[in-house]
Amino acid sequence: MKSLADCKLYAFVDTAYLHGRAPEVVAQQLCDGGADLIQLRAKTSTAAEIRLMAEKILPVTRRANVGLVINDHLEIAREVGAEICHLGQEDFFGTGNAECGVRNVSELRTPNSELRIGLSTHATEQAARAVAAGADYVAIGPIYATGTKPTAKPVTLDYVRWAAANVRVPWFAIGGINLQTLDAVLAAGATRVCVVSAILNAPDVAQACAEFRKRL
Numbered sequence: 144m145k146s147l148a149d150c151k152l153y154a155f156v157d158t159a160y161l162h163g164r165a166p167e168v169v170a171q172q173l174c175d176g177g178a179d180l181i182q183l184r185a186k187t188s189t190a191a192e193i194r195l196m197a198e199k200i201l202p203v204t205r206r207a208n209v210g211l212v213i214n215d216h217l218e219i220a221r222e223v224g225a226e227i228c229h230l231g232q233e234d235f236f237g238t239g240n241a242e243c244g245v246r247n248v249s250e251l252r253t254p255n256s257e258l259r260i261g262l263s264t265h266a267t268e269q270a271a272r273a274v275a276a277g278a279d280y281v282a283i284g285p286i287y288a289t290g291t292k293p294t295a296k297p298v299t300l301d302y303v304r305w306a307a308a309n310v311r312v313p314w315f316a317i318g319g320i321n322l323q324t325l326d327a328v329l330a331a332g333a334t335r336v337c338v339v340s341a342i343l344n345a346p347d348v349a350q351a352c353a354e355f356r357k358r359l
Contacts, residue, residue, distance in 0.1 A: 144179075144204075144208055144209060144210035144226050145179060145208065145210075147279060147280050147313040148313050150179035150210070150313065151179055151334065151335050151336070151356070152177060152178050152179050152335075152336065152352070152356050152359055153178070153179065153180040153181075153182065153212075153315050153317075153335065153338070154176075154178035154180070154181050154338060154339075154342055154352060155182045155337070155338075155339045155342075155343065156169050156173070156181060156182070156183050156184070156196075157182075157184045157185075157291070157339055157343060158184070158185040158187065158188055159184075159186065159291070160343035161343070165199075166183070166199060166200055167199040167200050167203050169348060170200045170203045170204060171203050172348040172352070173209075173342070173352050174203060174204065174207035174209050175207075175349040176342075176348065176349040176351065176353040176356065177353050177356035178209055178352055178356075179210070180209065180210045180211075180227070181200070181204055181209055181210070181211055181212065182211075182212035182213075182214055182229060183196060183197055183212065183213055184214040184215075190216060190219060193216055194219050194223060197211070197213060197220075197225060198223055201223055201225065210226040210227055211225040211226055211227070212225065212226070212228070212229050212261065213225045213227070213228050214229050215230065215234060216228070217230070217251060220258060221253070221258060225258070226258070226259060227258070227259045227260070227261055228258060228260055228261070229260075229261040229262070229263070229282070230260065230261070230262055230263070231262075232262065232264065232265070232273075235273075235276070236272075247276050247277050248260045248276055248279070260277075260278055260279055261278060261280045261281065261282065262276070262281050262282070263281075263282045263284075264282060264283060265284070265285075265295070265296075265298055267302065267305050267309075270309075270310055270314075274312055278312060279312065279313070280313040280315065281306075281310065281312060281314045281315075282314070282317045282337060283298070283303060283306045283310075283317065283333075284298060284302075284316060284317035284318035284337070285297055285298060285317060285318020286300065286302070286303060286317065286319055286324075287319025287320070288318075288319055289318045289339075290340060291318070291339050291340060292318070297319070300327060300328065300331040303316055303328060306332070306333075307332025307333065308332070313335060314333075314335065315333075315335040315336060315337045316328050316333040316335070316337070317336070318337075320336050320337070320338050321338070321340075321341035322354060322355070325355070325358055326358075329358075329359075334359075335359075336355070336359070342355065
């Protein structure tokens with residue numbers, strides 16, 4: 144995969160939006176549309192189901208030189224050979240029902256491991272903490288209200304402006320970003336975005352992905 148600094152469009156195979164489609168088929172459409180990264184997010188699936196989906200998606204992303212991100216499940220990311228694992232604040236730092244509970248990304252890397260770690264952040268102090276912990280990238284959001292995380296309070300474009308001025312690792316704006324809101328997010332300083340429902344709910348996933356890619 145290309146370097147994270149060169150990645151602009153971060154797309155998702157989110158099982159909540161598959162509507163009966165095979166995950167690997169949607170992954171191929173996202174690759175065809177120009178996604179740089181694809182996250183497998185399956186909040187209601189078992190670990191065994193997620194592993195099986197990841198094993199089917201990985202050959203697709205590898206052929207396209209696209210990075211595969213496994214959401215939440217560090218061991219699955221390691222086992223299948225995904226390039227990246229994405230974790231929440233609580234999961235990484237151990238403030239909730241933690242899988243990790245560590246202080247630095249280096250603690251999660253096995254010898255000779257090239258696995259990269261991305262962290263969610265919802266406030267300036269969380270972003271600063273994630274960067275200090277060695278995160279390879281951070282997600283900034285949710286910028287707008289989003290059905291993907293309906294209980295999350297939007298952080299607004301102010302957080303984007305802060306990130307543009309202060310965050311020195313690759314960062315991606317996320318949450319409620321569609322073709323109508325994209326320009327405002329970019330104007331606030333974002334150069335990389337995560338897009339979920341605006342692509343997965345489109346009649347043509349590859350075409351929707353390509354439109355975002357063009358605008359970026």
